[in-house]
Amino acid sequence: MKALTEADMTAYLAARFPDWRDVRIDGLHRLPLGASRETYRFDLSYSDGDGAHSDRLILRRDPPVSNVDSDRNHEYSAYRAIHGHGIPVPRMILLEEDPGPMGGAISIAEDLRGYHNSEYQLQQPAWRDKLPHIAAQMWGAMGRLAAVPVENLDLEFMVPATREGTAMQELDFWEATLDKNDVGPEPITRAAIRWLRRNPPPPAQKLAMVHGDFRAGNFLYDDSGTLIAVLDWEMAHRGDPLEDLAWSLARVFSFGKDDRRSGIAPREEAIRIWEAASGLTADPAALHWWELLNCVKGQGIWNSCAQAWTTTSGEREVIHAYAAWWLRNAQDRAILELMGHL
């Protein structure tokens, strides 16, 4: 895939905004964020009829082959849908769906600079005392997202869902993802899928906008541990809000390699914070179903990483091979635990 250059960016923006003069791009560089999209940071300056402007911006570009079945329009629209509804997110600025000009569809957003997003940093001793505050921030924001009335959001770009059907809809999607990205027989994951079909959960308490990847590493926080913005909405969808809670409890995201979920808080504490913020109940049996579903989802994503690395015609992403090697067996182990075989 063609590397982004400051000259390409300048030419594109000058053509897209003919009223702009003296368009200048500085400091364009790629950030080590995520496995599914390319993320770049840059400074923009230009002049127009209102005077001189300068902005700090983030650009996300769709690659030719990704481990996540999403696109620029979906994530851009998801950010716009939740913006202003009590969940802090960066402001979206531009969407270019034509892959021609920049070698792939792009979106541009405000860059909230000077904050942290590292999930590993939180494991350092200096952050240990701040973890309870970070837990309250993370699962509090997740609970508030669950509480947002879904009918108040413009989610027309998303696949429709119902309280009764969302569970099997998600299971169907992730089983199909596994089928499409088959990298070898998965007896443990396939057994989990059969169990999930035999033991469907109750209907969702409500439909919500589900983030789809809400965990440590996907939000910005300041030096005190206060959450600044929730990032990475490319898998957002209508669904059961328990899905987000369950994803955040996943063993594979226990970055402290202990019982703290997301490397931040014990499972019971995370659930307590989420329930208080959402006003919902995390029924243990339903939550267990969604935790196991999320293991299937995780395996679908890690297998998609392996498939993307194997099949891409462009430059391979190290993170695709790394994620598949590092996570596939751990995901199987998490399934064994949830199914009572560990």
Next chain:
Amino acid sequence: MKPSIPAAATDLAERLRAEIVPELTGFRANNVAMGSAMIDMIAEEFDRAAARLFEENEAVRALLRRGGLAADAPTKPDLRVSALEAENDRLRAALIDLQAALETRDDDDARALDADVWRELTRSVERRRIASANF
């Protein structure tokens, strides 16, 4: 090979982390850090891969035979990891079919065999564990 591949690979991974990653920033530093972690995984897997695949293939064949499925071992085993992995894939695909069939039955023999399948799957996950994994 001398020095041993796991020892040399582990040393190389540590050198990358200690000497190269600090010289880089952002995306490149992250790529090299992930590369060094992958070399650690190669070191871990190199010595055990053939043994664990051979052991697992034997165990799964025994389960398939108990389930009435043909699962003869090759008369002249090919111990290259690629060949053992191909055989492992074939056997694990058959194991999925066996387990799905067992779940439709309601008798003691089926339950006992299904329990043994799960025990072997648990052992296989423990054999494959990566030291750096979160779980």
